[in-house]
Amino acid sequence: MSIYRTHILVPIDEGTVQAGVFEVKRTLEREIRERGLEGEVRVLETGTVGIVGKGVLLAVYPDRIYYSGMRPSDVALLVEEHLLKGRVPSSLKHAPLDLQDGAKVLHRTGLTLPQKRVVLDKAWKVAPDDMREVLASGGYAGLERIVADRMTPEAVIDEVKKSGLRGRGGAGFPTGLKWELTRNSPGGRKYIICNADEGEPGTFKDRLILEGDPHRIVEAMTIAGYAMGATKGYVYIRGEYALSIERMQKAIDQAREYGLLGPDVLEHGFAFDLEIKKGAGAYICGDETALLESLEGKRGNPRIKPPYPVAHGLWQEPTSVNNVETLANVPGIIARGAGWFRTMGTEKSSGTKVFTILGHVEHPGLVEVEMGTPLRELVFSYGGGVSGGRKFKAALLGGASGVFLPEGLLDVRMDFESLKENKAVLGSGAVLVMDEDASIVDMLFSILKFFAHESCGRCAPCRIGTRQLLNLAWKLRRGKGRETDLDTMLRLAELMCGTALCPLGQSVIMPVRSAIEYFRGEFEACVKKTTEEARV
Amino acid sequence: MRKEMNTQEILQRHGKGADELLGLLHELQDAHERHYLPPESLGAAAEHMGLPASEVYGVASFYTMFSLKPRGRYIVRVCQSPPCHLLGSTDVSRELVKELGVQLGETTADGMFTLEMSSCLGVCGVAPAMMINDEVYGNLTVARIGEIIDEKRSAT
Numbered sequence: 001m002s003i004y005r006t007h008i009l010v011p012i013d014e015g016t017v018q019a020g021v022f023e024v025k026r027t028l029e030r031e032i033r034e035r036g037l038e039g040e041v042r043v044l045e046t047g048t049v050g051i052v053g054k055g056v057l058l059a060v061y062p063d064r065i066y067y068s069g070m071r072p073s074d075v076a077l078l079v080e081e082h083l084l085k086g087r088v089p090s091s092l093k094h095a096p097l098d099l100q101d102g103a104k105v106l107h108r109t110g111l112t113l114p115q116k117r118v119v120l121d122k123a124w125k126v127a128p129d130d131m132r133e134v135l136a137s138g139g140y141a142g143l144e145r146i147v148a149d150r151m152t153p154e155a156v157i158d159e160v161k162k163s164g165l166r167g168r169g170g171a172g173f174p175t176g177l178k179w180e181l182t183r184n185s186p187g188g189r190k191y192i193i194c195n196a197d198e199g200e201p202g203t204f205k206d207r208l209i210l211e212g213d214p215h216r217i218v219e220a221m222t223i224a225g226y227a228m229g230a231t232k233g234y235v236y237i238r239g240e241y242a243l244s245i246e247r248m249q250k251a252i253d254q255a256r257e258y259g260l261l262g263p264d265v266l267e268h269g270f271a272f273d274l275e276i277k278k279g280a281g282a283y284i285c286g287d288e289t290a291l292l293e294s295l296e297g298k299r300g301n302p303r304i305k306p307p308y309p310v311a312h313g314l315w316q317e318p319t320s321v322n323n324v325e326t327l328a329n330v331p332g333i334i335a336r337g338a339g340w341f342r343t344m345g346t347e348k349s350s351g352t353k354v355f356t357i358l359g360h361v362e363h364p365g366l367v368e369v370e371m372g373t374p375l376r377e378l379v380f381s382y383g384g385g386v387s388g389g390r391k392f393k394a395a396l397l398g399g400a401s402g403v404f405l406p407e408g409l410l411d412v413r414m415d416f417e418s419l420k421e422n423k424a425v426l427g428s429g430a431v432l433v434m435d436e437d438a439s440i441v442d443m444l445f446s447i448l449k450f451f452a453h454e455s456c457g458r459c460a461p462c463r464i465g466t467r468q469l470l471n472l473a474w475k476l477r478r479g480k481g482r483e484t485d486l487d488t489m490l491r492l493a494e495l496m497c498g499t500a501l502c503p504l505g506q507s508v509i510m511p512v513r514s515a516i517e518y519f520r521g522e523f524e525a526c527v528k529k530t531t532e533e534a535r536v
Numbered sequence: 537m538r539k540e541m542n543t544q545e546i547l548q549r550h551g552k553g554a555d556e557l558l559g560l561l562h563e564l565q566d567a568h569e570r571h572y573l574p575p576e577s578l579g580a581a582a583e584h585m586g587l588p589a590s591e592v593y594g595v596a597s598f599y600t601m602f603s604l605k606p607r608g609r610y611i612v613r614v615c616q617s618p619p620c621h622l623l624g625s626t627d628v629s630r631e632l633v634k635e636l637g638v639q640l641g642e643t644t645a646d647g648m649f650t651l652e653m654s655s656c657l658g659v660c661g662v663a664p665a666m667m668i669n670d671e672v673y674g675n676l677t678v679a680r681i682g683e684i685i686d687e688k689r690s691a692t
Contacts, residue, residue, distance in 0.1 A: 014659040014661055014662050014665075014674055015662055015674070018672070018673075018674045018675060053675075198658060199658070200656075201656040202617070202660050203660070204658045204659060239599075240601070240654075240658060240667070277555070277558070277559070278562060279599075279601075280600075281600035281601035281602075282599050282600065297554035297556065298554070300599070356660065358660050358663065360622070366661070396618065432622065443618060443621070446621035446622075447618050450656075453655055456598075
């Protein structure tokens with residue numbers, strides 16, 4: 001389509017920004033201009049490759065080479081050798097790039113592991129703001145199929161149901177069913193809402209999906225709108241995610257220009273439009289009913305359920321609230337069929353999952369792999385193992401409202417069922433690794449501090465419970481705890497689980513129970529220290 | 537006078553539907569030189585929307601991105617999420633308190649810096665992290681804090 005002989009992709013994420021990607025890019029553009037290559041080589045900003053902490057990355061197409069750790073001073077050599085003479089300079093760090101699997105990471109173990117990229121497929125290959133490239137690379141193919149095959153809304157819902165797609169925001173509710181319930185609820189106006197209020201500590205997948213491939217979300221929401229009979233959709237994005245908001249707004253504007261949004265989508269007699277709403281900093285708004293309140297311009301207090309949003313959602317109208325990653329799966333399901341989707345993952349957890357691997361690991365970053373991939377593989381293969389060659393102690397799965405898993409459970413498979421069997425949750429897909437020197441007592445304290453700060457204060461069990469738990473953890477951490485404190489903490493968290501209004505208060509039991517169950521010795525050591533000191 | 541015009545302009549850009557309130561408060565705050573929502577801004581928003589002032593105050597005080605106190609030219613938001621905590625955010629916060637001479641939630645006497653905590657900035661790949669206004673600073677070490685703050689000080 002283009003006359004350029006070479007494209008250089010410049011992935012932008014917080015890791016490359018920290019490493020000075022913009023200066024490298026400026027130098028590259030200047031160098032290309034000075035060498036008179038402007039007409040032949042094109043430099044494009046893309047979303048993340050998923051590798052964090054490898055410095056500035058540059059991917060050269062169609063040569064399929066990516067460079068890492070690039071500094072402005074390396075650029076002249078790259079232009080001279082690679083772009084002019086056509087050879088890869090050996091003094092620069094480089095590796096082959098796989099078009100299907102993304103940048104394979106060479107690990108200490110010598111293993112390279114392919115990812116299974118579906119929702120992140122285009123995130124690093126295509127400039128998110130270049131509409132022609134987006135379309136040429138298969139963007140809006142799902143929407144096209146609906147028009148070409150004259151799929152009815154029911155057929156679309158049926159396809160999503162057959163795919164077995166489940167919510168990727170944490171709860172794992174079947175997406176097709178949610179859409180069907182919304183469609184079948186009586187109400188004048190219906191709404192589709194994309195929940196991009198990503199606040200779970202350790203999770204940043206939704207931000208990178210939005211930054212890397214915003215058109216995928218526009219397409220997915222248009223499909224959802226058609227399926228449910230909604231004419232309006234909202235994307236509720238965290239206020240802190242400036243780049244996500246910017247790229248999403250641009251995608252919406254472009255889609256309108258191309259007739260993919262508006263009063264007559266693809267001249268198919270169906271009206272649909274999108275609007276971005278910017279959050280203002282509240283973890284609780286990740287809960288769908290709190291998010292609805294916030295969208296309506298109120299304090300983000302969760303609503304009492306039932307009624308559920310599918311019947312009484314935004315302005316009391318039927319509403320489907322879906323996570324960014326969930327929606328990102330929809331275009332592929334419609335374009336390629338439910339059967340294709342089911343070839344990935346496990347029987348009850350089909351498809352892929354994006355995980356963010358962090359903490360004490362060699363290669364922090366995000367990977368997309370099939371559901372059911374063992375935790376051990378995520379930590380030791382994709383994550384490159386525990387940093388500094390130290391021993392593994394625990395992984396906190398699913399963020400603050402997740403669970404601590406000890407070494408003995410490293411072989412658990414990362415899908416909804418396997419994790420549930422082990423009293424764990426997939427949650428948002430955050431995998432926070434802790435090495436042998438990490439203190440579980442201290443980490444639990446940090447989590448409880450988070451909850452105490454983020455509890456919205458509406459219901460007493462959560463408002464008071466989070467504070468009491470924090471006080472107890474604080475005492476333990478300072479070596480001032482009592483033996484009975486552990487049971488008090490468990491009892492309190494259980495009480496909150498049964499009485500709190502929303503998932504925030506209800507899920508505090510997850511980290512508390514797993515920390516005390518698997519690492520009781522560490523907590524008891526804190527108590528023991530206290531009793532011994534008291535005797536002295 | 538100029539600021540008054542500005543507030544009017546912002547109000548005119550927003551409809552009167554309640555769902556416009558958060559966006560309106562964001563813009564009013566961004567337009568204020570001290571990055572906050574003074575009572576006049578809240579009052580103007582309430583009047584524009586036809587809402588009780590108490591309700592607008594309730595909304596503004598609920599969300600952490602809104603401030604009801606004047607803030608400095610640079611807003612330093614240090615992340616204290618569990619991933620950042622694991623990788624040393626406590627030391628980073630302590631160093632910031634020392635370097636700036638203020639506690640969390642306070643503004644330096646010269647009106648230059650406000651130090652705030654964040655529950656999670658969503659940039660966990662480069663933990664421990666902080667943001668200064670819209671810019672992310674990651675992989676922080678205690679040693680780098682002085683450097684970064686000095687750079688901001690001398691930029692003015």
